[in-house]
Amino acid sequence: MSQNKENQKKRVVQKYNLNEVDDIWGSMLSDEGSDADEELYGLDDFLSGTGSSDRSLGNEQPLDAVDEQLGSDDLLSADGYPQDVLEDSVEIEATDGEFAGAEDLVDEGSSGGGIEEEQAAGETVPAVSELPEFAAQLEFIGGMRQDVAKARLFAPEKNTILLIDPETNDELIVFFEQLACLRISGLPAGISDRLGESGVQEVIETVDGANHHLLVCARQELDGFLCCLSEKEKTRYPVTLIPKARIRKRTQDRPLTDILLEKRFISRSMLQRALQEFAQLKGMTLENVIAQKARLPLATIEEALDKAKQNQMVGLQTGEILLISGLVNEEQILEALEYHERIQHLELDQFLIDKGIVNEVEVYIALAEKHNIPFLDLRQRKIPREALALLPKSMIVHQEILPLVKKDDVLLVATHAVDMRHLREAILNASACKDVRYVLSPSSQLKKIIHLLNADRR
Numbered sequence: 001m002s003q004n005k006e007n008q009k010k011r012v013v014q015k016y017n018l019n020e021v022d023d024i025w026g027s028m029l030s031d032e033g034s035d036a037d038e039e040l041y042g043l044d045d046f047l048s049g050t051g052s053s054d055r056s057l058g059n060e061q062p063l064d065a066v067d068e069q070l071g072s073d074d075l076l077s078a079d080g081y082p083q084d085v086l087e088d089s090v091e092i093e094a095t096d097g098e099f100a101g102a103e104d105l106v107d108e109g110s111s112g113g114g115i116e117e118e119q120a121a122g123e124t125v126p127a128v129s130e131l132p133e134f135a136a137q138l139e140f141i142g143g144m145r146q147d148v149a150k151a152r153l154f155a156p157e158k159n160t161i162l163l164i165d166p167e168t169n170d171e172l173i174v175f176f177e178q179l180a181c182l183r184i185s186g187l188p189a190g191i192s193d194r195l196g197e198s199g200v201q202e203v204i205e206t207v208d209g210a211n212h213h214l215l216v217c218a219r220q221e222l223d224g225f226l227c228c229l230s231e232k233e234k235t236r237y238p239v240t241l242i243p244k245a246r247i248r249k250r251t252q253d254r255p256l257t258d259i260l261l262e263k264r265f266i267s268r269s270m271l272q273r274a275l276q277e278f279a280q281l282k283g284m285t286l287e288n289v290i291a292q293k294a295r296l297p298l299a300t301i302e303e304a305l306d307k308a309k310q311n312q313m314v315g316l317q318t319g320e321i322l323l324i325s326g327l328v329n330e331e332q333i334l335e336a337l338e339y340h341e342r343i344q345h346l347e348l349d350q351f352l353i354d355k356g357i358v359n360e361v362e363v364y365i366a367l368a369e370k371h372n373i374p375f376l377d378l379r380q381r382k383i384p385r386e387a388l389a390l391l392p393k394s395m396i397v398h399q400e401i402l403p404l405v406k407k408d409d410v411l412l413v414a415t416h417a418v419d420m421r422h423l424r425e426a427i428l429n430a431s432a433c434k435d436v437r438y439v440l441s442p443s444s445q446l447k448k449i450i451h452l453l454n455a456d457r458r
Contacts, residue, residue: 131154148164160173206247215231290318
């Protein structure tokens with residue numbers, strides 16, 4: 001690839017924050033790939049302006065090595081998929097935002113690219129006496145807190161903190177695995193003093209159920225820890241370190257609309273008009289909806305309800321009163337009730353998609369950033385045939401999830417839901433894996449793929 005295209009690609013990656021997606025197994029989700037990968041996913045055309053538009057973002061983030069051969073064909077018999085659906089492989093191509101056919105959606109074998117093995121850091125720990133000392137507050141799992149005047153991080157081992165009694169110089173070693181979080185009075189050695197620049201305010205939920213409102217540093221330079229800064233301007237412990245293994249969920253503490261604006265998926269004036277229309281829609285009463293569906297003046301509906309109240313027609317619902325009055329029929333009432341229930345549960349992101357103000361891919365890119373979940377566009381993807389057998393067909397269909405790849409007893413699953421905690425145990429039990437991780441994919445893509453995989457082949 002030419003230097004010009006490399007620079008273009010770098011700008012695109014930076015614009016959509018694809019280089020900030022948490023790494024899965026070394027480089028599972030990567031914004032960079034070989035020239036062959038770029039040709040496959042149309043990146044060259046995208047960057048040069050001859051492919052999909054900047055708004056579609058159809059192929060901005062390949063899932064490297066997702067087609068790795070991972071298991072024996074014997075697994076497929078238990079999953080319930082017709083054998084002919086799994087025999088061949090073909091890419092899921094996209095045309096005008098839709099899939100180009102219902103041919104085979106699974107990859108029979110390896111694509112030739114494996115998941116990179118994690119490399120050992122191999123770093124030496126400085127002598128304990130050379131490490132800086134901090135005042136610290138240790139928050140243990142279970143909620144107990146301990147304040148210490150002197151402590152040394154990563155001493156005497158990389159997975160410990162050394163507590164020092166300032167009067168007796170007695171020392172106590174605490175393992176990081178005992179802690180829910182650690183607050184310290186300054187930045188650890190080797191950490192940039194510009195760590196907090198361009199940070200994002202987040203709500204971090206740890207495994208003990210506690211929620212921490214912190215500024216997450218844009219640059220993360222400590223292995224195994226999420227480095228954060230306190231919201232308070234003056235505090236004894238401005239730096240908070242949370243072991244990544246203790247984090248249950250991370251959510252950016254800002255509206256989804258701010259992310260859409262930041263990424264220029266929507267203009268401020270267009271968003272303002274959309275918010276006004278959304279507020280009007282959410283404010284519609286059942287009487288408003290019935291009047292609209294029955295093509296009646298709202299005053300007529302209100303007059304009938306007032307008369308019923310005056311006649312002490314108690315215990316009747318709005319729809320029943322209007323049916324008795326003869327103003328509407330049962331079909332209109334049922335249609336109005338269904339519509340009213342839908343708008344009561346309608347979220348802003350779905351409203352923006354339904355109105356065509358932003359497209360679905362853009363909304364899910366913003367959702368993925370807000371909830372710190374890697375985003376994956378499933379178009380032009382190959383699905384390992386072994387992965388499909390890792391979860392029951394009924395679970396895949398009913399929950400609208402898609403197993404993608406398994407490595408080292410960890411299953412990677414595509415979902416359109418930002419919170420999958422309620423399904424975690426069921427997925428682990430069904431797949432016999434030790435852990436599960438997720439990528440966020442557009443709902444319509446998941447539904448389309450699952451439908452094609454389960455359609456009867458003629």
